[in-house]
Amino acid sequence: MEEKKVNSFLDRLKQKAQNQTNYGGEMEISDAKMNAKDCPNCGAGRAKQDGVTHCAYCGFEFITVKLTDGVYIKKEDNSI
Amino acid sequence: MFGLFNKQKNEENLPEWYAELQESQQRWFTFLEKLEAKMEEFAAAAIPELKEILQSDDDLYKRTFHRVYSGVNGQLSNIREKARDTYDEKILDVYQNYNSQISVLSRHHNLVSDFRTACSDRYYDFDNQYEYWRKQIEKTQERDLEIEYQKILDEFDAIKNKFSCTQCGGSIEIEKIFLIETYISCPYCKTQNTFAPSTQGRNLQNIARGLAEQRTAHLYEAFETEDKKERELYHQRHELSLSKIHESDKKVLNEIQAKMDDLEEQRQFVIKNAPKLYQVYLRAMYDEWNKITPDLKEHNEKMYQNQVHNK
Numbered sequence: 100m101e102e103k104k105v106n107s108f109l110d111r112l113k114q115k116a117q118n119q120t121n122y123g124g125e126m127e128i129s130d131a132k133m134n135a136k137d138c139p140n141c142g143a144g145r146a147k148q149d150g151v152t153h154c155a156y157c158g159f160e161f162i163t164v165k166l167t168d169g170v171y172i173k174k175e176d177n178s179i
Numbered sequence: 180m181f182g183l184f185n186k187q188k189n190e191e192n193l194p195e196w197y198a199e200l201q202e203s204q205q206r207w208f209t210f211l212e213k214l215e216a217k218m219e220e221f222a223a224a225a226i227p228e229l230k231e232i233l234q235s236d237d238d239l240y241k242r243t244f245h246r247v248y249s250g251v252n253g254q255l256s257n258i259r260e261k262a263r264d265t266y267d268e269k270i271l272d273v274y275q276n277y278n279s280q281i282s283v284l285s286r287h288h289n290l291v292s293d294f295r296t297a298c299s300d301r302y303y304d305f306d307n308q309y310e311y312w313r314k315q316i317e318k319t320q321e322r323d324l325e326i327e328y329q330k331i332l333d334e335f336d337a338i339k340n341k342f343s344c345t346q347c348g349g350s351i352e353i354e355k356i357f358l359i360e361t362y363i364s365c366p367y368c369k370t371q372n373t374f375a376p377s378t379q380g381r382n383l384q385n386i387a388r389g390l391a392e393q394r395t396a397h398l399y400e401a402f403e404t405e406d407k408k409e410r411e412l413y414h415q416r417h418e419l420s421l422s423k424i425h426e427s428d429k430k431v432l433n434e435i436q437a438k439m440d441d442l443e444e445q446r447q448f449v450i451k452n453a454p455k456l457y458q459v460y461l462r463a464m465y466d467e468w469n470k471i472t473p474d475l476k477e478h479n480e481k482m483y484q485n486q487v488h489n490k
Contacts, residue, residue: 105221112247115246116232116243116250121238128379129377131342131375132374133363133375134345144346146364146369146371147370147371151371170359171474
């Protein structure tokens with residue numbers, strides 16, 4: 100009798116845990132990807148030496164904030 | 180003189196309230212026994228279940244497992260809470276009630292304090308039992324992170340030469356495991372490509388510390404053993420000092436004293452040595468961590484500095 104009670108409690112717990120949805124929705128598992136963003140204004144690509152915040156050709160603003168040193172992005176990535 | 184040594188006859192026999200105390204004590208003991216049995220039965224059933232769920236949970240963060248895990252822990256602490264409430268209600272209240280009624284000068288006052296000591300000792304044992312099961316349950320969340328790390332490394336090997344520049348088609352080599360999106364410039368046309376690491380690859384930063392701790396667990400254990408030695412040595416020395424009380428032979432006394440001094444010396448050494456071992460562990464763990472995620476080194480070192488100064 101006692102044995103049954105414990106097991107039914109665990110089963111219910113398991114069932115509930117499995118049915119519960121995660122906060123923020125289902126998780127997306129994605130593979131590694133490579134992409135490039137061209138300037139939507141003039142179609143030019145962004146070259147390393149021109150920085151990533153503005154288009155070197157037409158001046159289109161990709162990123163409004165000024166970049167600071169991070170793990171991968173560095174100050175030098177600001178367009179002049 | 181002052182009637183101090185006159186035995187009063189009416190205090191010879193045990194007072195009638197003693198029966199009530201004994202009954203309370205008996206009930207408390209049986210109650211805890213039942214709770215312990217319940218706890219054991221529950222934990223013994225839950226541990227294999229938890230291990231199985233951890234294996235079968237395909238969520239990246241093992242969230243289903245953690246939900247069940249906290250449910251099990253909650254159930255266990257419910258049991259503990261029940262014991263604590265009952266202790267407050269049935270033991271402490273009874274004790275305080277009698278303690279206020281019976282004078283400390285009464286011959287029977289020790290019955291009251293003995294009652295409390297016996298009950299609280301039993302409660303202490305129960306709590307130890309609880310701690311034991313909680314630790315056993317805690318152990319179920321350990322999983323071999325080496326396997327997961329190997330999967331990430333394999334994936335990286337498979338993808339590192341797979342990509343090409345979206346602008347000119349030139350091949351781009353991924354130089355290391357990136358933890359977040361990053362710009363990689365094409366070596367030919369210099370276009371900044373955005374590289375998005377896979378979900379599995381990103382997860383490396385979540386398992387890195389756990390993996391580093393797993394790899395340096397032997398150092399932590401060395402520290403813990405050394406840390407525990409202090410108490411052991413203290414108790415050994417204490418026992419020797421007790422054995423001196425009824426000893427009058429000078430030679431034996433000197434021998435005991437020499438042993439005690441030796442133990443004290445060892446104890447002092449351990450007190451100094453244990454923190455050193457902890458530092459060794461901490462440095463090794465952070466080194467290992469930095470090796471796994473070199474990109475986070477600067478950040479980790481700040482954390483290391485905090486920990487070093489806090490210990």
